[in-house]
Amino acid sequence: MTDPTVFLVDDDASIRDALSLLISLKGLRASVFSSAENFLAVYDPAWRGCLLTDLKMSGMSGLDLQKSLRERGVDLPVVVLTAHGDVTTARVALKNGAVDFLEKPVDDDVLIDVLMNAIRIDAEHHKLDEQRSQVAARLDALTAREREVLDLLGAGMQHKQIAERLAISARTVEVYKARMMQKLQCRSLAEVIRLGADGQRARENSEPPG
Amino acid sequence: MLFAAAYLLLYLATDWLSYVRPALTVGITPWNPEAGLTLAFLLIQGVRWVPVTVLATVISEVLIHGNAAPGVVVLGGAMWIGLLYAGLAALLQHWRQAGHIRTALGGARFLGAAAAATLAIAAGYIGFFVATGELAPEEALRGIARYWFGDLNGVLMVTPLLLHSLNWPQPLRFLTDHWRGILAQIAFVLLTLLIIFWLPAADQLRFFYLLFVPVIWIAWRWSLPGAIFAVLAIQIGLIVAARTGIHTPRFIDLQFLLVTLSSTALLLGAVVTERAEEAADRRRAEEQLRESDAALARAMRFAVAGELASALAHELNQPMTAVVSYLRAAEILAAPVAVKEERLQSTLSKAAEEAIRASEVLRRLRDFYRGGEAKRERIDIEETCAAVSRTFQERLRRAGATLSVDIEPGLPAFQGDRMQLEIVLHNLIVNAIDAIRHSEGSSRRVALRAARRPDTLILRVEDSGPGIAPEASASLFEPFVTSKPDGMGLGLAISRSLIRARGGELICTRSETLGGACFSVELPLEPPNDLPAHTTRIATS
Numbered sequence: 001m002t003d004p005t006v007f008l009v010d011d012d013a014s015i016r017d018a019l020s021l022l023i024s025l026k027g028l029r030a031s032v033f034s035s036a037e038n039f040l041a042v043y044d045p046a047w048r049g050c051l052l053t054d055l056k057m058s059g060m061s062g063l064d065l066q067k068s069l070r071e072r073g074v075d076l077p078v079v080v081l082t083a084h085g086d087v088t089t090a091r092v093a094l095k096n097g098a099v100d101f102l103e104k105p106v107d108d109d110v111l112i113d114v115l116m117n118a119i120r121i122d123a124e125h126h127k128l129d130e131q132r133s134q135v136a137a138r139l140d141a142l143t144a145r146e147r148e149v150l151d152l153l154g155a156g157m158q159h160k161q162i163a164e165r166l167a168i169s170a171r172t173v174e175v176y177k178a179r180m181m182q183k184l185q186c187r188s189l190a191e192v193i194r195l196g197a198d199g200q201r202a203r204e205n206s207e208p209p210g
Numbered sequence: 211m212l213f214a215a216a217y218l219l220l221y222l223a224t225d226w227l228s229y230v231r232p233a234l235t236v237g238i239t240p241w242n243p244e245a246g247l248t249l250a251f252l253l254i255q256g257v258r259w260v261p262v263t264v265l266a267t268v269i270s271e272v273l274i275h276g277n278a279a280p281g282v283v284v285l286g287g288a289m290w291i292g293l294l295y296a297g298l299a300a301l302l303q304h305w306r307q308a309g310h311i312r313t314a315l316g317g318a319r320f321l322g323a324a325a326a327a328t329l330a331i332a333a334g335y336i337g338f339f340v341a342t343g344e345l346a347p348e349e350a351l352r353g354i355a356r357y358w359f360g361d362l363n364g365v366l367m368v369t370p371l372l373l374h375s376l377n378w379p380q381p382l383r384f385l386t387d388h389w390r391g392i393l394a395q396i397a398f399v400l401l402t403l404l405i406i407f408w409l410p411a412a413d414q415l416r417f418f419y420l421l422f423v424p425v426i427w428i429a430w431r432w433s434l435p436g437a438i439f440a441v442l443a444i445q446i447g448l449i450v451a452a453r454t455g456i457h458t459p460r461f462i463d464l465q466f467l468l469v470t471l472s473s474t475a476l477l478l479g480a481v482v483t484e485r486a487e488e489a490a491d492r493r494r495a496e497e498q499l500r501e502s503d504a505a506l507a508r509a510m511r512f513a514v515a516g517e518l519a520s521a522l523a524h525e526l527n528q529p530m531t532a533v534v535s536y537l538r539a540a541e542i543l544a545a546p547v548a549v550k551e552e553r554l555q556s557t558l559s560k561a562a563e564e565a566i567r568a569s570e571v572l573r574r575l576r577d578f579y580r581g582g583e584a585k586r587e588r589i590d591i592e593e594t595c596a597a598v599s600r601t602f603q604e605r606l607r608r609a610g611a612t613l614s615v616d617i618e619p620g621l622p623a624f625q626g627d628r629m630q631l632e633i634v635l636h637n638l639i640v641n642a643i644d645a646i647r648h649s650e651g652s653s654r655r656v657a658l659r660a661a662r663r664p665d666t667l668i669l670r671v672e673d674s675g676p677g678i679a680p681e682a683s684a685s686l687f688e689p690f691v692t693s694k695p696d697g698m699g700l701g702l703a704i705s706r707s708l709i710r711a712r713g714g715e716l717i718c719t720r721s722e723t724l725g726g727a728c729f730s731v732e733l734p735l736e737p738p739n740d741l742p743a744h745t746t747r748i749a750t751s
Contacts, residue, residue: 012532018533018539021535026542083523083524104527104530105530105565105566107534108535
């Protein structure tokens with residue numbers, strides 16, 4: 001299930017049936033769950049798309065589900081469905097990071113717009129994650145010396161200074177730099193330095209989510 | 211100043227009118243209305259106007275009584291009178307008795323103080339004349355008694371009358387409303403007087419007690435002002451009789467009769483007034499209780515309607531959402547065949563719009579009942595608990611149950627909507643009383659407690675009933691869930707909605723002290739700021 005999917009959680013069977021039919025007719029994949037607990041039990045980090053959840057459910061509420069996902073580090077975009085007038089709870093959901101909220105009964109155009117937007121956000125998240133992990137993989141391929149040269153270049157040092165610092169010849173520095181640029185698939189020094197900085201940030205941040 | 215001049219004129223006029231059958235040489239008459247006029251003047255205008263009263267006394271002594279005593283004696287006597295009336299007025303003001311006489315205690319104080327002051331005046335005044343040789347010493351005792359009764363009569367009648375007459379429109383309306391009864395009573399008084407004076411002088415005294423009948427009747431019927439008028443009528447009758455030369459009994463007997471009549475009228479009138487005011491207070495309190503009951507019932511009905519609308523809107527909105535989605539899906543599915551029947555798609559679209567409209571109606575219905583904003587007012591918890599428990603007195607009596615109220619001392623004032631809090635407490639106590647209905651008679655107990663935790667106010671309603679069955683506790687606060695045959699199942703749902711709207715919580719546990727259910731209202735002392743403006747919210751979650 002790595003294709004973008006709308007994961008619909010609602011304790012009302014008719015709403016699950018009707019909304020999933022409408023969503024699939026609009027060209028999106030839909031997957032339904034009768035409770036938040038059921039969703040959490042089978043959730044797979046590889047799932048892409050967005051979560052569409054009711055707020056008021058007999059067991060775990062929509063807010064509880066949102067909180068639980070956040071605690072697990074899941075960044076699947078959340079769209080909440082509210083009964084009309086329950087603006088307060090919707091506001092809390094938005095404050096907790098929900099992408100949007102929809103009032104029941106939902107109009108199909110608005111529904112699809114909101115869901116598409118949520119899916120796009122998820123895709124962007126995913127692309128960014130992918131890039132990060134690629135960068136991390138490329139940086140991992142560098143040897144310790146190549147890494148040192150990259151960091152010192154990033155700090156703005158000249159080849160001669162780097163050679164002095166590492167007690168090697170300027171010529172050797174050139175060799176390391178060329179090999180490093182090849183491994184990182186970069187054509188310019190500026191690109192190399194940006195990638196190095198990205199990698200630095202990725203290392204400083206904790207483990208990537210998922 | 212105008213008032214002082216009017217007083218002076220009135221003084222001289224009444225003195226001249228009542229100057230009948232002077233006894234001895236110092237001008238003593240059966241009753242001295244001008245004495246009552248003097249006291250009323252000092253009570254209304256203030257004690258500092260004493261010089262005017264002294265002046266009035268001197269002028270009347272010289273002009274009307276033709277007192278031939280030396281000027282210094284007359285002036286001294288007048289000053290003595292003025293001094294004592296000023297003292298009496300100050301004492302009455304100190305007792306806050308300067309206005310109407312409303313209570314039996316007030317009447318008794320007025321009577322006692324007036325008797326003492328007039329006795330002192332009489333003793334001093336007569337003593338003055340005896341000391342200066344104007345009156346023979348053997349006449350002194352007789353003179354004191356007569357002078358005393360005369361002044362006391364005047365004070366007992368005229369002062370209350372004038373003080374009551376300060377608010378004229380009321381008695382006037384009174385007269386026009388009840389003229390038949392009043393006319394009958396006046397006729398009664400006149401008849402009694404005629405009977406008495408028609409008799410020979412020797413028998414008159416024996417029939418004087420007849421006069422008590424109309425006086426008591428009138429006092430009982432019309433309280434103090436009526437009683438005063440009755441005695442006044444009798445006094446005027448006696449004066450007229452004396453003036454027209456009808457032979458009347460001995461001077462001192464007449465005076466004594468008048469003092470007794472006046473005292474009776476005053477005390478009886480005061481008691482009746484007190485009772486009438488007590489009854490009026492009680493009626494007002496009952497009226498207030500009924501009004502607050504009615505207000506509570508009204509607010510409760512509104513809350514029930516709100517909860518009903520809210521629950522209905524929520525329950526109907528779910529299928530409505532499904533209908534709208536199915537219809538939108540049907541529109542998409544119909545697209546290929548709509549070529550043959552072009553009305554199909556527009557029909558489906560219209561159906562969906564109608565379903566959305568129905569949903570809008572539900573929303574408006576619920577919003578209407580949510581309209582009122584919860585008030586933020588200062589609530590005295592102790593007073594609120596007392597007010598709520600008062601409304602249950604009758605119901606508790608019928609159920610044979612007791613309700614104990616236990617408020618922790620020193621609870622801080624609480625910000626919230628008092629009516630909403632009353633609704634919640636009312637609902638919880640109604641449930642508690644229903645719960646203990648089938649308990650043993652001796653153990654039908656309900657307790658209302660209020661206590662404070664650091665930032666929270668806790669209100670508990672506990673009962674000695676069977677408690678909440680475990681299978682019922684899960685859906686206890688859901689609307690339309692009830693264990694009562696005639697219940698709607700909204701009381702607890704409404705209560706929880708109201709408490710949650712204020713940022714609090716309503717929970718149910720087992721009572722540790724009474725063994726039955728214990729419902730705890732927990733309210734933060736500082737209400738959160740970002741609460742919705744609604745009074746009710748959907749209770750299900």
